[in-house]
Amino acid sequence: MKKYAYIGCLGFIAVITTEFGVIGILPQIAEHYNISIDKAGYLLSAFALIIALTGPFMTLLTSGFDRKKIMLVAIFMFLVTGFVSSFSPPFWLLMMVRILPAFLQPVYIASALAVAVSQAEEHKKNELMSIVFNGVAIAMVTTVPFATWISGLWSWEYSFMIQTAVSLIALIAIQFLLPSMPVQEKKSFGSQVSILSQPSFILSTLTNFFMITAWFSTYSYFADYLNKAKGMDTTMISYMLLVFGIIGIFANWIAGKMLNKNVPGTTAFFLSGTILVPILLYVSDGNMIATILVIGIWGFLYSPSFLNASTYMISAAPGSLEFANSLATSFGNLGVTLGTTIGGWIIITKGVVFTPWVGLVFGLLAFSMMILKGLYEKRNQSILPCKE
Template sequence: MKKYAYIGSLGFIAVITTEFGIIGILPQVAEYYKISIDEAGYLLSAFALVIALTGPFMTLFTSGIDRKKIMTAAILMFLFTGIVSSFSPSFWLLMIVRILPAFLQPVYIATALSVAVSGSESTNKNELMSIVFSGVAIAMVTTVPFATWVSGLYSWEYSFMIQAAISLIALLIIHFFLPPMPVSEKKSFGSQVSILKQPPFILSTLTNFFMITAWFSTYSYFADYLGKAKGMDTAMVSYMLFLFGAVGIIANRVAGKMLNKNVTATLAFFLSGTVLIPILLSVSDENALATVIVIGIWGFLYSPSFLNASTYMISAAPDSLEFANSLATSFGNLGVTLGTTIGGWIIITQGVEYTPWIGFVFGILAFLMMIMRNVFEKGEKFFSGSVKQM
């Protein structure tokens, strides 16, 4: 039902505002705690690493629990994080509080997607998933840039207050508008874990991992990159985040319709941005208008990446939607961790202007994984056809 998809999307806004809202305020956080920008980046990479390491297991362990209860518990944890973080605790406590909701983030995403597509026709499942994932782009166009803008006017703590407010709204909507949804049939662990033995799924997972690593090597330091490489102030960065998210909303809807027609071609189209954007950013140099145009293209090609990755992985394991999606979330966040870590290292050793070229390298690796899956599947069809003829 579309109603459930929109509720899932609202919760996704709260989730993304908490996870990625830190991106716009990293320079301020680093200055406040007297640490380097790459150390401040741990607030993002540690969050993503916890998701990467625990996501599939948490999804398996909670797969038999009422879906409404799972979604409520997850958003409640995000609310708690926003409130405590807004009091500017010591850095180690801020890190711990940031990590806590990461344990339930992939569970929320997998559950929200499952709820959205439950009872729907197979022909429009990707479109319903795109509605849920549009929460990513909506957060990028509303709450994330707004939190960055407010933090520029006042202080970085206000960013977390906004995160808490969004989580509270999502919590109330889920509580009052989503009916109890007990799980009627719990799939066995063995039946779900068996997808890890399938080469197409493994190659799809590596495609996801390399693609997200490519994007986040630069995007994790969006504010720092635009400030130092392009000479933009905090207010201008918030406008760029707004532009980034605005085109992202359109991109998610476009991607949802494209995925219904051809999953592989859609992923390849949007993945091309990992190779194209570094070149365009280099060519635009410090030309303000050219940079704005490139950021618009960047936002369009980046925004559906999580939707595309999940759909691509699910297409290799259609009977294990929730577990496949949790793995997509897990390896995607592992990519966030690696991209953020390498990006921070490059900033310290070479300079922030070099970070987009990391994305170029990992983007090529992602394309290679796609080609390998395509070759493998064609080979499987060829051999299965030969066996049948014998």
């Protein structure tokens, strides 16, 4: 049912608003607590690191619980985070309440995806998953910039109030619109963890990791790049973020349709942006119209990256949807961390104009993993008939 997918999407908006909503207010937080901007950045990096390290284990531990209850507990934790943070607590407490929901973020995503496809026909599942993942693009266009705008209008605490309100709406929707969904047959830990020994799944995981690293080596510094490399002011950059996000919503919808027909082909198509976009950004140089067109292409090819990564990994482990997706979330967050770290190092040592080329290198690595996976599967298919 599409209703379940839209409820999952609403919760995803709350999750992303909490995770990335802090980006726009880091300078204000640093000033308020009289700390450096890199220390304030721990609010983001610690969140991502907790997800990366604990996601699969938390998903395994909660795999036997009613999915509705899991989703409620997860969103409630995000609500608590926003509520406590809005009172500007001591920094150690702010950090603690930021970290707590990170333990349940992959659990929420895995549960929301499982609920969305629970009653769907096989050929409709990827489309329903794309609806859930659209929560990322929608949040980046609406609640995340709105929370930042509100903080500029009044103070940074109001940004967390917006996050609290979004979480409350999602909590109410899950409670009253989603039926109880107990797990009918709990899979053993061994049967789920066994996918880690499958070369096909390992190669799909590396594809995911390099893909997200490629995109975030530049996307993490989107505003800085457009300002210093393309000469855009803050107002123009905010317009570009809006264009980027709106196109992203459309791209997720298209990707969902394409994934239903061909998962590897769709993944490769959107991954090509990690190679195409750096070249186009270089060619566009200082031409404003050309740069805006490239940003549109960038937004279209980048936005379904998490959807593509998850679907590509799940397709290599169809019997372990939730665990495979939690691994996709974990390795995706590791990719965010690595991409942001290397991109920052390049900016300090070479300049922000070189960050897209880092993405190109990791994009080529992702493509090489896809090629290796294809060769491995082709070889296995040719061997199987010989055994019969």
